[in-house]
Every structure is written in structure tokens, then in C-alpha cells.
Amino acid sequence: MTKLIVILLSAVFINNYVLSRFLGICPFLGVSKKLDSATGMSLAVIFVMMIATAVTFPIQIYLLVPNHLEYLQTIVFILVIAALVQLVEIVLKRYIPALHKSLGVYLPLITTNCAVLGVTILNIDEGYTFLEAMVNSLGSGLGFFLAMVMFSGVRSKIEGADIPESFKGLPVTLIAASITSLSFLGFGGVIENMFPV
Amino acid sequence: MNEILIAVIPVVIIGVVCAAVLVVASKLMAVKEDERFPAVRDCLPGANCGACGYAGCDGYAKALCEDSAVPTNLCIPGADSVAKQLSEVLGVEFADVVEQVAVVHCSGDCAHTQDKVAYSGIESCAAAKLLYGGKGSCTFGCLGLGDCANACPQNAIIIKDGVAQVMTCDCIGCGLCVKTCPNRLISLVPDVKTTIVACSNRDKGAVTRKVCSVGCIGCKKCEKVCPSGAIKVTDNVAAIDYDKCTDCGACAENCTTKCIKVEDLRGCHHFNKQ
Numbered sequence: 001m002t003k004l005i006v007i008l009l010s011a012v013f014i015n016n017y018v019l020s021r022f023l024g025i026c027p028f029l030g031v032s033k034k035l036d037s038a039t040g041m042s043l044a045v046i047f048v049m050m051i052a053t054a055v056t057f058p059i060q061i062y063l064l065v066p067n068h069l070e071y072l073q074t075i076v077f078i079l080v081i082a083a084l085v086q087l088v089e090i091v092l093k094r095y096i097p098a099l100h101k102s103l104g105v106y107l108p109l110i111t112t113n114c115a116v117l118g119v120t121i122l123n124i125d126e127g128y129t130f131l132e133a134m135v136n137s138l139g140s141g142l143g144f145f146l147a148m149v150m151f152s153g154v155r156s157k158i159e160g161a162d163i164p165e166s167f168k169g170l171p172v173t174l175i176a177a178s179i180t181s182l183s184f185l186g187f188g189g190v191i192e193n194m195f196p197v
Numbered sequence: 198m199n200e201i202l203i204a205v206i207p208v209v210i211i212g213v214v215c216a217a218v219l220v221v222a223s224k225l226m227a228v229k230e231d232e233r234f235p236a237v238r239d240c241l242p243g244a245n246c247g248a249c250g251y252a253g254c255d256g257y258a259k260a261l262c263e264d265s266a267v268p269t270n271l272c273i274p275g276a277d278s279v280a281k282q283l284s285e286v287l288g289v290e291f292a293d294v295v296e297q298v299a300v301v302h303c304s305g306d307c308a309h310t311q312d313k314v315a316y317s318g319i320e321s322c323a324a325a326k327l328l329y330g331g332k333g334s335c336t337f338g339c340l341g342l343g344d345c346a347n348a349c350p351q352n353a354i355i356i357k358d359g360v361a362q363v364m365t366c367d368c369i370g371c372g373l374c375v376k377t378c379p380n381r382l383i384s385l386v387p388d389v390k391t392t393i394v395a396c397s398n399r400d401k402g403a404v405t406r407k408v409c410s411v412g413c414i415g416c417k418k419c420e421k422v423c424p425s426g427a428i429k430v431t432d433n434v435a436a437i438d439y440d441k442c443t444d445c446g447a448c449a450e451n452c453t454t455k456c457i458k459v460e461d462l463r464g465c466h467h468f469n470k471q
Contacts, residue, residue, distance in 0.1 A: 067207070069203070069207060072207065072208060076207070076208060079212055079215060086219055087219060090222045091222065094226035095226075
């Protein structure tokens with residue numbers, strides 16, 4: 001149980017996918033302009049990370065490893081995740097239109113996001129069990145959510161700030177992103193000390 | 198060769214399986230677009246004016262298809278003919294559209310009022326308004342630079358002698374000019390009515406008199422003669438409650454400065470001609 005909590009918390013704070021592992025930077029910079037689109041995107045990421053792990057983990061264990069095809073991991077995972085998200089979108093549209101509407105365009109957008117692929121591959125590299133892998137995916141999604149929401153708050157402040165002409169737009173956004181990710185360094189070691197093994 | 202095949206075949210198989218699943222899923226779970234939508238959309242005039250309160254004609258058509266409680270008589274430019282078509286397509290009862298036309302509540306043209314300054318800035322009422330309330334001596338009146346005329350999708354507004362004039366026959370009642378006028382001089386009036394107050398000056402009578410000879414001086418004569426209590430002077434300017442007004446014309450006859458006018462707004466409504 002403690003291990004699951006450690007995995008969850010470290011995925012959210014210490015190994016935050018955006019701010020520590022620098023995966024999923026594209027939506028982090030692209031969709032964080034407004035809070036509601038940032039939330040929609042993040043919810044879709046959490047959702048897709050979970051189902052992608054749930055599907056790719058068995059494929060790795062029962063299909064690739066027994067046949068010594070581990071080197072096909074990347075391409076098979078991409079293929080499966082892309083098809084899966086399309087399928088989920090069709091099913092959602094039919095049966096849960098409300099959820100489909102709120103996840104909106106973000107669902108197909110993140111099919112080939114590196115954060116999603118990164119989670120599934122790192123779950124295997126870390127040697128997690130299925131449950132641990134699922135918890136790690138949830139934590140990673142929540143970490144993405146946290147980073148997106150925080151950063152959309154930062155950006156709304158930047159919008160109203162008086163910025164030198166040469167820094168306007170992307171430069172100041174990148175500077176703000178780097179400072180935000182620096183602040184996450186402060187979490188290093190916190191979890192280990194909270195749950196001494 | 199064998200190693201390549203071992204790598205290629207599983208990927209191809211996975212790809213084919215995924216594709217098959219997606220094809221089956223998209224066929225089985227296809228969401229039916231409402232088949233009435235194109236028919237409903239075709240009924241609407243396509244002006245995308247937003248007078249119905251939805252985002253363009255597409256938005257209104259979608260709302261009509263999805264929710265049967267949405268009334269079919271919201272399209273003011275389309276008027277009765279569109280409401281009838283919509284009711285037929287959707288199978289609901291037809292309700293009459295109250296056609297509205299825009300009227301300008303100012304008649305201070307060059308003959309009745311004067312400029313206080315010579316304005317040579319941007320040709321826009323909104324810009325002119327920022328400079329001491331405009332060039333005219335009446336700060337409530339028409340600025341005459343035609344922001345409303347530019348906003349009108351039907352080109353139904355002209356500036357004549359420094360005052361905006363709505364050519365009622367071309368007006369579709371979309372209300373875009375109402376939102377544009379920086380002095381809020383334009384309002385939509387049901388086209389069955391004929392009596393309008395052509396002044397918006399909220400200054401006291403003496404001040405109004407100085408700047409314009411056809412301004413409402415707030416004398417309340419109209420209030421007293423109105424048999425149905427439809428006209429009220431508030432903030433030194435008369436205003437007509439069109440729910441009560443019977444178009445008897447008593448106020449216009451007795452108006453001291455003749456700022457209340459009787460104009461026939463009926464008969465030539467743009468979409469009625471079709």
C-alpha cells in the first residue's frame with residue numbers, strides 16, 4: 001500500500017511528466033492559455049493514460065515478451081494507443097455524449113502525445129506490476145493536470161503584465177515555464193522522507 | 198529474412214485487427230445527425246445576424262432540432278414566412294413573429310441643430326463621441342458618422358442631413374445597429390406601431406431648447422393627453438410603452454416641439470415582399 005502511495009505521489013510531484021521529465025511540452029505550451037481548455041486537455045490526458053496503460057501492459061507481457069519482440073514495443077504501442085483512442089472516442093460519442101463533449105477535441109489530439117507513450121513505456125521499464133502501473137498512470141495524469149492548471153494561472157497573470165516588447169509571446173512563456181519547473185525541484189526528497197522504506 | 202518477417206507480421210496483424218475493430222465500431226455506433234437539420238437550416242435566411250439569440254443561423258437550427266421547446270418565431274429577419282416553414286418542417290404549431298424595425302430616436306438634422314466644433318478625426322461615431330461627446334451641440338443626438346450604417350447588413354441606414362435614417366422597407370430588424378450606436382439612439386419597435394419619440398436628450402427643457410429646436414423638452418403634455426397612459430416622461434425625455442400604445446396620435450398632435458412623430462412602419466417590410 002505504501003509503495004502505491006509513493007508511486008502516486010512521486011508521479012505527481014517529483015517525476016512530474018511535464019516539469020521534470022519534459023514530456024508533453026506541446027500541449028503544456030499550446031493549450032494552457034485558458035483555464036477551461038487546460039482542464040479539458042488534462043482530463044483527457046488522465047483518461048487516455050489510464051486506458052493506454054491498461055491495454056499496452058498486457059500486450060507487452062503476453063504478446064511481446066513471450067515472442068522476444070520487445071524491440072517492437074514503440075511502434076506497437078503507438079499503433080495500439082492510436083486505434084484505442086479512436087475507438088474510445090466513437091464509443092463515448094455514442095453512449096456518453098456529455099463526456100465526449102467535455103473532452104471534446106482534446107481526446108484525438110493526445111493520441112500520439114509523447115507523455116502518453118512515455119507513461120506506457122516507463123511503466124514497463126520500471127518493472128511495475130499491473131496495479132502499480134495503473135497507479136503510476138493515474139499519478140502521471142494528475143501531475144500533468146497540476147502542471148497545466150498551475151501554468152494556465154501563471155499565463156493569465158503574464159497576460160496582464162507589462163512585458164518588454166522583445167519578450168512578449170513565446171519567450172516570456174518559456175521563461176515562466178522554466179521557473180515553474182524549477183519550483184518543482186523543491187519536491188525532490190520530500191516523498192522519500194515521508195515514507196522511509 | 199526470417200527475422201524481418203517475424204517483426205513485420207505481428208505489426209501488420211495488430212494494424213489490421215485495430216483497423217477492423219475501428220471500422221466495425223464506426224459502423225455500429227455511428228451517431229445519427231439529426232436528418233431535419235439541413236431542412237431546418239434551409240428555411241433560415243442565412244443572414245447570421247444573431248437576432249434570434251443564437252450564434253448564427255446554424256446555431257438556431259441546431260437548437261430547433263435538439264429542443265422542441267425552442268420557439269420557431271425567433272427569426273425576426275425571416276418574419277412570418279420563415280416561422281411558417283420552420284413549423285411545417287418541425288411539425289409544431291405556428292406562432293406569429295412580431296416583426297420589428299429599427300427607429301432612430303433623434304431628428305436633430307442640420308436644419309434644427311448646429312455643430313459646436315469642426316470635427317476632422319476618424320470617421321466613426323464611437324471615436325467622435327470620445328471627443329467632448331461629439332461635434333454636435335447636443336451630446337445625446339446622432340453623431341452622423343454612420344457607425345450604424347456600416348453595421349447594417351442590408352444597407353438600410355443612410356445618413357441624411359447629419360442624422361441616421363432607417364429605410365424601413367429594407368430593415369430586417371436584426372438589431373445590429375442598436376448595439377453599434379454609441380449614443381444608444383436606435384431601438385427596435387414592433388412594425389405595427391406608428392408613433393415614435395424622435396429625441397433622446399435627457400437634459401432639462403431649457404438646455405435642450407438651446408441646442409435643438411426639435412428636442413424633447415420634457416413638458417409632459419403628451420403624458421396628459423395620452424388616453425391609455427402609454428407615454429411617460431422619464432429623465433426629461435418622453436418614452437412610449439408599446440404594450441399600451443394604441444397609435445391614436447394624440448401625443449404627436451399636441452407635442453410642443455413636434456419631436457413625437459407618426460410614421461407608418463408597416464407594409465413594406467423587407468421579407469413580407471417575398
